Amino acid sequence: MARAILAGAGQLPGLLLAAGPAHLVRFAGVAVTAAADRVIDARFERLGALYADLRAAGVTEVCLAGAMTRPDFDPSLLDSETAAVLPRLVGAMGQGDDALLRTVIALLEEAGFAVVAAHDLRPDLVAGAGVLAGHRVDGPDAPRARAVLDALGALDVGQSAVAGRGQVLAIETLQGTDAMLEFVAQTAPGTGGVLVKRPKPTQDLRVDMPAIGPQTVRLAAKAGLAGIEIAAGAVMILDRPAVLAACLATGVALWAAP
Amino acid sequence: MARAILAGAGQLPGLLLAAGPAHLVRFAGVAVTAAADRVIDARFERLGALYADLRAAGVTEVCLAGAMTRPDFDPSLLDSETAAVLPRLVGAMGQGDDALLRTVIALLEEAGFAVVAAHDLRPDLVAGAGVLAGHRVDGPDAPRARAVLDALGALDVGQSAVAGRGQVLAIETLQGTDAMLEFVAQTAPGTGGVLVKRPKPTQDLRVDMPAIGPQTVRLAAKAGLAGIEIAAGAVMILDRPAVLAACLATGVALWAAP
Numbered sequence: 001m002a003r004a005i006l007a008g009a010g011q012l013p014g015l016l017l018a019a020g021p022a023h024l025v026r027f028a029g030v031a032v033t034a035a036a037d038r039v040i041d042a043r044f045e046r047l048g049a050l051y052a053d054l055r056a057a058g059v060t061e062v063c064l065a066g067a068m069t070r071p072d073f074d075p076s077l078l079d080s081e082t083a084a085v086l087p088r089l090v091g092a093m094g095q096g097d098d099a100l101l102r103t104v105i106a107l108l109e110e111a112g113f114a115v116v117a118a119h120d121l122r123p124d125l126v127a128g129a130g131v132l133a134g135h136r137v138d139g140p141d142a143p144r145a146r147a148v149l150d151a152l153g154a155l156d157v158g159q160s161a162v163a164g165r166g167q168v169l170a171i172e173t174l175q176g177t178d179a180m181l182e183f184v185a186q187t188a189p190g191t192g193g194v195l196v197k198r199p200k201p202t203q204d205l206r207v208d209m210p211a212i213g214p215q216t217v218r219l220a221a222k223a224g225l226a227g228i229e230i231a232a233g234a235v236m237i238l239d240r241p242a243v244l245a246a247c248l249a250t251g252v253a254l255w256a257a258p
Numbered sequence: 259m260a261r262a263i264l265a266g267a268g269q270l271p272g273l274l275l276a277a278g279p280a281h282l283v284r285f286a287g288v289a290v291t292a293a294a295d296r297v298i299d300a301r302f303e304r305l306g307a308l309y310a311d312l313r314a315a316g317v318t319e320v321c322l323a324g325a326m327t328r329p330d331f332d333p334s335l336l337d338s339e340t341a342a343v344l345p346r347l348v349g350a351m352g353q354g355d356d357a358l359l360r361t362v363i364a365l366l367e368e369a370g371f372a373v374v375a376a377h378d379l380r381p382d383l384v385a386g387a388g389v390l391a392g393h394r395v396d397g398p399d400a401p402r403a404r405a406v407l408d409a410l411g412a413l414d415v416g417q418s419a420v421a422g423r424g425q426v427l428a429i430e431t432l433q434g435t436d437a438m439l440e441f442v443a444q445t446a447p448g449t450g451g452v453l454v455k456r457p458k459p460t461q462d463l464r465v466d467m468p469a470i471g472p473q474t475v476r477l478a479a480k481a482g483l484a485g486i487e488i489a490a491g492a493v494m495i496l497d498r499p500a501v502l503a504a505c506l507a508t509g510v511a512l513w514a515a516p
Contacts, residue, residue: 094398094424140352151409157426166352168415171429175445183441187433 002058003116004040007032008066011213011238012118016065019121023057025050030068045074048081051111062108064101064207065118098156098202105207117206119236126209127256129232133244134253137194137227140166142257145196145229153201159210162225164193177212181219190224198231210235214242221250232256260316261374262298265290266324269471269496270376274323277379281315283308288326303332306339309369320371321379322362322465356414356460363465375464377494384467385514387490391502392511395452395485398424400515403454403487411459417468420483422451435470439477448482456489468493472500479508490514 004023007013013034017024024036028043040057042050054062078086085107092103105115119126144163148171152158160177162170162184169188170180177197184193199210212230220228230237235256237243247254262281265271271292275282282294286301298315300308312320336344343365350361363373377384402421406429410416418435420428420442427446428438435455442451457468470488478486488495493514495501505512 147413148410148415151413152406155405155409155426157406157429167432168413169431169433171415171431173427173429174425175427179441179445183437183445187437187441 001060003061003063004054004057004059005034005036006062006064007034008064008068009033010066010211012065012211012236015125015238016063016118016121022063023054023059025054025062027068029072032066034066043077045077045082046079047085047107047111048079051081051113054113060112060114061116062113063116063118063121064104095156098200098204098208101207102204105204115206117209119205119209125236125238125240126233127230127235127237129256129258132237132254132256133247134227134251136229136255137192137253141194142196142227142229144168145194146198149196149198149200156200156202159200159203160195160197162193162195162223164188164191164225169193177216178219181216181223181225184223184225185219189222192224192226194227194229195220195223195225196229197235199234205234211238212236212243213238214246217243217246217250217252217254221246221252225252227253227255230254230256232258259318261319261321262312262315262317263292263294264320264322265292266322266326267291268324268469270323270469270494273383273496274321274376274379280321281312281317283312283320285326287330290324292324301335303335303340304337305343305365305369306337309339312371318370318372319374320366321374321376322359323376353414356458356462356466359465360462363462373464375467377463377467383494383496383498384491385488385493385495387514387516390495390512390514391505392485392509394513395450395487395511399452400454400485400487402426403452404456407454407456407458414458414460417458417461418453418455420451420453420481422446422449422483427451435474436477439474439481439483442481442483443477447480450482450484452485452487453478453481453483454487455493457492463492469496470494470501471496472504475501475504475508475510475512479504479510483510485511485513488512488514490516 006025023038026032092099141163145161148161160172264283267289281296284290350357399421403419406419418430
C-alpha cells in the first residue's frame with residue numbers, strides 16, 4: 001500500500017514527503033521544487049501511462065498538493081485514457097479551478113486510487129481556533145471582508161479579501177493572494193486593515209485547502225494591514241515557525257476564527 | 259429659481275455648467291477643475307453657511323456631480339448646522355459611500371433644496387441599449403462578471419468587474435475602476451476579456467451614476483480586454499467623442515446592455 005504525492009509548486013509537496021515514504025509525481029510543465037528518491041514523471045496528456053506507473057509501483061493512495069498551473073495540452077501526445085476523459089476535463093476547465101479539481105479527483109477515484117488530503121498526512125499544518133500571533137483585530141474590517149466572501153463563495157471566486165477602515169480594499173481573483181496584497185500595497189496602503197482568508201464553500205479541502213506562508217505575512221505588512229484572519233481547521237500554515245517569525249518582525253497579528 | 263452644481267473632481271461639473279446657468283459650489287479640499295462665473299466656496303464643516311449662501315443666491319435646485327474625496331473634518335470650524343448632523347454623517351461614513359451620499363441628499367432635501375440628477379441636466383451623457391463601438395463580445399466573460407456584481411451589489415461593493423477566458427480577473431473596490439484595470443494590466447494582461455460596469459443596486463443614480471471616459475477605454479486596452487459593457491441608461495459616458503475615438507484607436511468594443 002504505497003502512496004504518491006501528485007506535486008504542484010510550492011513547499012507543500014516537500015512537507016508531505018517528510019510525513020512518510022511516498023512516490024513523487026511530477027507533471028511536465030509544473031514547477032516542482034520538492035525532491036524524492038522515487039520519482040514518477042507524468043504528463044496530463046497521458047493519464048493511462050500515469051495510472052500504469054502508479055499501479056506498477058504499488059500505489060493505492062494519492063495526495064494532490066501544491067499549486068498546479070493549468071496545463072498546455074499537446075493533442076499529439078494524448079493516450080486513449082486521457083482522450084476518453086478530455087471532454088470532461090475541458091468542460092470543467094470552463095467552470096473554474098474548483099470544478100477542474102473535482103473532476104481530477106473523480107478521475108483518480110474512478111481509476112481505483114484513494115485520494116487523501118494533505119492535512120490528513122500533516123494535521124499539524126492546520127491551526128485550530130485561537131490567536132497565533134499578536135492580538136486579534138476587532139472592529140468592522142474582518143466582518144466586512146467575511147461578508148464579501150460569503151456573498152461570492154458560491155461563484156468560485158474569492159478565497160480572500162481585504163478591508164481597511166471599514167471599506168473593502170481588495171477581493172482575491174485568479175491571480176491569487178499575493179497579487180491582491182501587492183495591489184493593496186500600491187493603491188491603499190497603511191489602513192491598518194485585515195486580510196481574511198478561508199476556503200470557498202465550493203472548494204474540496206482534500207485537494208485544495210487554502211494556505212498562508214511567511215510571504216503572506218510580509219505582503220500583508222507591506223500593505224499596511226494590522227492582522228490576518230484564517231478559518232480554523234481549513235487553512236494550512238506552511239512553515240509555521242517562519243510565519244510566526246514574520247508576524248513578530250512585522251507586527252502583523254494572526255488568528256484562526258472558528 | 260437658480261441652480262447650483264456641488265462639484266467634485268473630474269469633467270462632469272463642467273459638462274453640467276454647459277447645460278445652463280448655475281452656481282458652482284467648491285468644497286475646500288476637493289480638487290475642482292470646473293470654472294464658472296458664479297462661485298460659492300464652501301466647507302463640509304459649515305453647512306449652515308453653505309445653505310445661507312445658496313438661499314442668498316436664490317438657489318432652489320442642487321446637483322451633486324463628480325468624485326468627492328472624503329473630507330478631513332476640522333472640528334474647530336464646525337457651525338451649529340453641521341454639528342447637529344455630525345452623528346448622522348459619521349454613522350453613514352462607516353457604512354460606505356452609498357450611505358454617505360444618501361445622507362447628504364437627505365440633508366439637502368431637509369434644508370429645502372431639490373436634488374436633481376446630473377443625467378437629468380445632461381440626458382445626452384447616458385447611452386441607451388446598443389453597440390457604441392466595435393462588436394459586442396460574446397462568450398462567458400460578460401455573464402461571469404455580471405454574476406459577480408449581482409452577488410456583491412447589496413454589500414455596496416463592486417461597481418465593475420473584469421473577466422477573461424471565463425475567469426474573474428478583478429473586482430472593483432474603493433480604489434476605483436482605473437486602479438482595477440491597472441491591476442489587470444499588471445497581473446493578467448492579454449486575455450481578450452470584458453469589463454462590465456454598472457451601478458450597484460444600493461447606488462442613488464441622482465448623485466452617483468457610474469461613469470466611463472476615454473481613460474477607461476485606454477486602460478481596458480492596456481489590460482488587453484476586448485470590450486466594455488455598460489448598463490444602458492445607468493452609466494454616463496463622459497466626453498463621448500473622445501471615448502469613441504479611443505475605442506477606434508485601441509480596438510476595444512463598447513456596448514450598453516439593457
